[in-house]
Structure formats: structure tokens, C-alpha cells
Amino acid sequence: QVQLVESGGGLVQAGGSLRLSCAASGRTFSTYPMGWFRQAPGKEREFVARISGSGGTTYYADSVKGRFTISRNNAKNTVYLQMNSLKPEDTAVYYCAADRHVTVHYMDPNEYDYWGQGTQVTVSS
Numbered sequence: 316q317v318q319l320v321e322s323g324g325g326l327v328q329a330g331g332s333l334r335l336s337c338a339a340s341g342r343t344f345s346t347y348p349m350g351w352f353r354q355a356p357g358k359e360r361e362f363v364a365r366i367s368g369s370g371g372t373t374y375y376a377d378s379v380k381g382r383f384t385i386s387r388n389n390a391k392n393t394v395y396l397q398m399n400s401l402k403p404e405d406t407a408v409y410y411c412a413a414d415r416h417v418t419v420h421y422m423d424p425n426e427y428d429y430w431g432q433g434t435q436v437t438v439s440s
Contacts, residue, residue, distance in 0.1 A: 316340075316341065316429075317339055317340060317341040317343075317344070317347065317413050317428075317429040318339070318340040318341070318429070319337055319338070319339050319340075319411050319412070319413060319429055319430065319431035320337065320338045320339075320431055320432070321335060321336065321337050321409065321410065321411050321431040321432065321433060321434040322335070322336050322337075322338070322434060323335040323336050323434060324409060324434030324435045324436045325435075325436070325437070326437045326438075326439065327401055327436075327437070327438055327439070328438070328439050329401060329402055329403055329438055329439065329440050330400060330401065331401050331438070332397070332398060332399045332400075332401065333398045333401065333436060334395060334396070334397050334398070335351070335395065335396040335398065335409055335411075335434060335436075336393055336394075336395055337349070337351075337393060337394045337395070337396075337411030337431055338391075338392060338393050339392045339393065339394070339413065340392070341392070344389060344392045344413075345368055345369075345389035346368050347368055347413040347414060347415060348365060348366065348367050348368055348413075348414045348417060348418075348421070349365065349366050349385075349387060349394040349411060349412065349413055349414070350362065350363075350364065350365040350366075350411070350412045350413075350414065350421065350427060351363040351364045351365075351385060351394075351396045351409060351410070351411055351412075352409070352410045352411075352412060352424055352427075353405075353407035353408065353409045353410070353436075354407055354408050354410070354433075355406060355407040355408075358407075360410070360424050361376065362376050362421070362422035362423075362424070363375070363376050363379055363383065363396070363409070364376065364379065364383055364384075364385035364396060365385070365414075365421045365422075366385045366386065366387055366394065367417075368389075370386065370387045370389070373385050374421055374422075376422075378404075379398075379405075382398065382399050382400045382401075383396060383397065383398050383399070384396070384397040384399075385397075394411055396409070396411075398436070401436075401438045402438060403438045403439065403440045404438075405436060405438050406436060406437050406438050407435075407436060408433040408434065408435050408436075409433060409434050409435075409436050410430055410431055410432075410433045411430075411431045412424070412427035412428075412429060412430050412431070413427065413428060413429040414426055414427045414428060415428045
């Protein structure tokens with residue numbers, strides 16, 4: 316069982332930056348690919364980024380590519396999402412998720428096995 320706790324959300328002006336953190340419990344953290352998703356009011360949960368267990372492979376949604384960076388520190392059981400050049404359309408609840416398996420369907424939230432409670436990110440114009 317893995318428990319995930321996100322932090323770092325808040326209110327920021329357009330063009331600003333935030334760094335989200337996701338702290339994980341469990342001794343097998345380094346074996347799990349990790350993802351970040353977000354969900355805006357009235358919209359479906361959407362993929363943002365994913366990182367392999369080793370941290371050597373990353374994937375991004377087109378909407379955040381070049382602005383967001385996912386990383387992880389396995390010694391600290393933590394995954395991060397650095398968000399730069401934020402836009403009002405980035406406003407959402409951001410969730411981290413752990414996947415017990417390697418998959419090609421990494422953009423599908425149903426592929427992930429464990430979820431955090433979410434952290435709100437609000438970008439004002």
C-alpha cells in the first residue's frame with residue numbers, strides 16, 4: 316500500500332511559478348512510475364506529466380511541455396512538479412498518482428493505482 320500526500324499549491328499570478336511536492340510512504344516507492352494529473356471544475360481529470368521509477372524517462376502533456384518539469388528524489392520518497400509560466404487555464408486541483416506497472420497508456424488515470432488527496436492551484440489573470 317502506498318499513501319501519497321501533495322503540497323505546494325496556492326494562488327499565483329499569471330506568469331508565476333509554483334512547485335508541487337508529493338510525499339509517498341512505502342519502501343517500494345522507487346519502483347513505481349509516478350504521475351501528475353489535474354482536474355478543473357466541470358472537467359475530466361487530465362494527464363499532466365509522468366516519470367519513471369528511476370527518473371530517467373519523463374512524459375508531458377502538450378499543454379504543459381516546456382513550462383512544467385517533473386522530477387523525483389527516491390531517497391526522500393518524493394516527486395515534484397515545477398510549474399513555470401503559469402496560465403489561468405492551469406487552474407485546477409492537482410493530484411499525484413503511483414502506478415504499480417509500466418504502461419503505454421500512461422495518460423489514462425485508470426492505469427494508476429494510488430492517488431493523493433489533491434492540492435489546489437489557482438492562477439489569476
